[in-house]
Amino acid sequence: MILALSGGVGGAKLAQGLAFECAVGDLLIVVNTGDDFNYLGFHVSPDLDTVMYCLAGINDATRGWGIKDETWNFMAAAERLGTPTWFKIGDHDLATHVERTRRLAAGETLSEVTRFLCGRLGVRHRVAPMSDGQVGTIVHTSSGALDFQDYFVRLRCEPPVTGIEYRGVPAAAPAPEFATALWRDDLAAIVMTPSNPLLSIGPIIGLPNVSERIKEHSAPVIAVSPLVGGQAIKGPAAKIFRELGLDPTALGIARHYHGLIDGMVIDEIDSGLVDAIERLGIPTHVANTVMRNREDQQLLARHVLKFAMSLRKPRNA
Amino acid sequence: MILALSGGVGGAKLAQGLAFECAVGDLLIVVNTGDDFNYLGFHVSPDLDTVMYCLAGINDATRGWGIKDETWNFMAAAERLGTPTWFKIGDHDLATHVERTRRLAAGETLSEVTRFLCGRLGVRHRVAPMSDGQVGTIVHTSSGALDFQDYFVRLRCEPPVTGIEYRGVPAAAPAPEFATALWRDDLAAIVMTPSNPLLSIGPIIGLPNVSERIKEHSAPVIAVSPLVGGQAIKGPAAKIFRELGLDPTALGIARHYHGLIDGMVIDEIDSGLVDAIERLGIPTHVANTVMRNREDQQLLARHVLKFAMSLRKPRNA
Numbered sequence: 001m002i003l004a005l006s007g008g009v010g011g012a013k014l015a016q017g018l019a020f021e022c023a024v025g026d027l028l029i030v031v032n033t034g035d036d037f038n039y040l041g042f043h044v045s046p047d048l049d050t051v052m053y054c055l056a057g058i059n060d061a062t063r064g065w066g067i068k069d070e071t072w073n074f075m076a077a078a079e080r081l082g083t084p085t086w087f088k089i090g091d092h093d094l095a096t097h098v099e100r101t102r103r104l105a106a107g108e109t110l111s112e113v114t115r116f117l118c119g120r121l122g123v124r125h126r127v128a129p130m131s132d133g134q135v136g137t138i139v140h141t142s143s144g145a146l147d148f149q150d151y152f153v154r155l156r157c158e159p160p161v162t163g164i165e166y167r168g169v170p171a172a173a174p175a176p177e178f179a180t181a182l183w184r185d186d187l188a189a190i191v192m193t194p195s196n197p198l199l200s201i202g203p204i205i206g207l208p209n210v211s212e213r214i215k216e217h218s219a220p221v222i223a224v225s226p227l228v229g230g231q232a233i234k235g236p237a238a239k240i241f242r243e244l245g246l247d248p249t250a251l252g253i254a255r256h257y258h259g260l261i262d263g264m265v266i267d268e269i270d271s272g273l274v275d276a277i278e279r280l281g282i283p284t285h286v287a288n289t290v291m292r293n294r295e296d297q298q299l300l301a302r303h304v305l306k307f308a309m310s311l312r313k314p315r316n317a
Numbered sequence: 318m319i320l321a322l323s324g325g326v327g328g329a330k331l332a333q334g335l336a337f338e339c340a341v342g343d344l345l346i347v348v349n350t351g352d353d354f355n356y357l358g359f360h361v362s363p364d365l366d367t368v369m370y371c372l373a374g375i376n377d378a379t380r381g382w383g384i385k386d387e388t389w390n391f392m393a394a395a396e397r398l399g400t401p402t403w404f405k406i407g408d409h410d411l412a413t414h415v416e417r418t419r420r421l422a423a424g425e426t427l428s429e430v431t432r433f434l435c436g437r438l439g440v441r442h443r444v445a446p447m448s449d450g451q452v453g454t455i456v457h458t459s460s461g462a463l464d465f466q467d468y469f470v471r472l473r474c475e476p477p478v479t480g481i482e483y484r485g486v487p488a489a490a491p492a493p494e495f496a497t498a499l500w501r502d503d504l505a506a507i508v509m510t511p512s513n514p515l516l517s518i519g520p521i522i523g524l525p526n527v528s529e530r531i532k533e534h535s536a537p538v539i540a541v542s543p544l545v546g547g548q549a550i551k552g553p554a555a556k557i558f559r560e561l562g563l564d565p566t567a568l569g570i571a572r573h574y575h576g577l578i579d580g581m582v583i584d585e586i587d588s589g590l591v592d593a594i595e596r597l598g599i600p601t602h603v604a605n606t607v608m609r610n611r612e613d614q615q616l617l618a619r620h621v622l623k624f625a626m627s628l629r630k631p632r633n634a
Contacts, residue, residue, distance in 0.1 A: 081438075083416045083419070091388070093394075096394075098400060102358050120397060
């Protein structure tokens with residue numbers, strides 16, 4: 001079985017690629033919930049939604065979030081009423097937030113709600129939140145401490161970041177499916193998808209015992225660099241790396257994950273960094289990591305899986 | 318000042334007619350909240366919405382509820398997720414429920430929220446809920462006790478009614494604007510609009526001290542019959558009257574309001590009932606009460622106001 005850790009867009013694309021390559025029971029996608037927030041009374045899980053919509057084939061690939069062929073009539077009416085509208089919710093997307101909120105209020109866990117929503121949307125591979133607990137990423141900036149969505153959407157990642165705090169994470173239990181997967185002996189690979197290492201993967205591996213368990217697991221752990229040519233495909237990863245004094249390149253990503261991973265996949269454009277990364281003791285594989293279409297997603301997934309197989313530690317060695 | 322008591326469609330139409338005829342400060346429309354309910358986590362106030370949308374000129378006159386040129390994309394997506402969809406909420410209408418729920422959760426009263434929403438929708442005349450308290454009409458039927466919307470929308474008023482209970486009403490305080498209006502000496506008229514006497518006006522006058530105060534008030538109290546030719550224009554009034562052994566005619570309405578009102582307005586088609594109603598000691602005025610358009614609404618409002626003037630008790634008599 002493959003365990004993939006994912007945030008939003010980039011992670012969701014590779015998750016979809018892996019889904020094309022893996023049988024339904026052979027893949028678990030564990031998704032960051034550090035970005036979850038209460039908006040207009042709804043429990044919104046942006047990364048879970050992006051992954052679900054992507055796997056359901058109803059995502060808006062151009063915008064990178066939400067549902068394709070979306071309409072915005074609720075938002076227009078909300079605007080008229082003076083309701084905050086800085087976080088855009090389409091009419092179809094809204095149904096997800098209403099149903100999730102309704103089920104959580106009725107006592108279901110986020111894992112249960114996610115399983116239910118996936119079922120209704122026709123997502124066959126397993127998707128689980130990283131935790132059913134109350135967590136929330138806080139971005140410390142020169143303008144003060146900000147809730148993640150405040151920083152990310154409302155302020156468009158503009159305030160320089162001075163630190164990132166995974167509030168609630170050290171005390172939150174990994175969700176049951178995630179914990180079960182981490183303690184399985186037969187994992188074929190653990191994949192850090194090309195999501196933001198600090199904002200998306202950080203909360204997941206910040207959960208109690210998770211990074212320790214990943215380190216000691218016999219399965220090869222592969223990270224796909226979200227930085228390509230010193231840039232993020234989407235999102236503020238490079239900007240935040242620079243603001244925190246980190247190297248905003250695939251090498252910087254390798255240093256960040258050092259000690260946790262057994263291999264790195266980097267983009268062709270960064271092939272000049274292979275030697276430097278391998279000098280850290282991290283085997284490195286070069287592939288096209290910029291996923292423009294389904295074929296790119298599937299090809300990258302194949303690269304990741306083959307590379308993982310090549311790194312498998314011999315059993316009972 | 319005119320005080321109008323209103324439920325949904327019929328009441329809203331006359332309320333709009335009165336708004337055409339009255340200066341902004343000279344009309345208060347007090348609306349039934351016995352139909353309010355929690356739906357998908359939202360506080361829905363069907364009668365307040367109908368009155369607000371009507372006065373804002375954005376109501377769907379054909380359907381009789383909701384907003385004109387409405388779209389249903391949220392509902393379609395909700396249906397896909399298995400969310401209950403028996404109560405139809407359009408994409409624009411939904412913004413009202415979200416904002417109301419959000420403000421109530423933040424501690425505002427329903428009166429405050431209603432004032433706010435009216436302001437944003439451009440409603441200039443005053444609209445107030447009958448109470449800021451927790452109330453809920455229960456319809457006792459041969460199939461058991463039903464929440465109002467369950468009976469009214471989900472079961473389409475089919476189960477025969479055996480009784481109606483205004484739960485919470487005897488302990489709920491009239492909303493501040495309503496109470497203030499009832500204790501004003503200078504009311505020019507109190508108008509029972511042609512809404513269902515049992516389901517819409519009943520909860521309002523069932524609030525503590527309200528019917529006593531209406532009885533003793535010096536202002537003429539006028540009821541407009543919602544039954545025309547033994548039929549309700551819309552809704553189950555005639556059916557329920559029959560099921561409860563009441564006479565489903567304008568005369569039955571007069572008997573129902575007997576002791577509370579100083580005059581009745583009935584439809585031209587019912588002019589044969591004038592003598593019988595007047596024999597109850599209720600002066601009766603005949604007019605066209607079927608409001609098909611703005612002109613009808615305005616004409617009926619004029620009839621009501623003129624009739625009320627004619628019934629004014631002499632001051633210091």
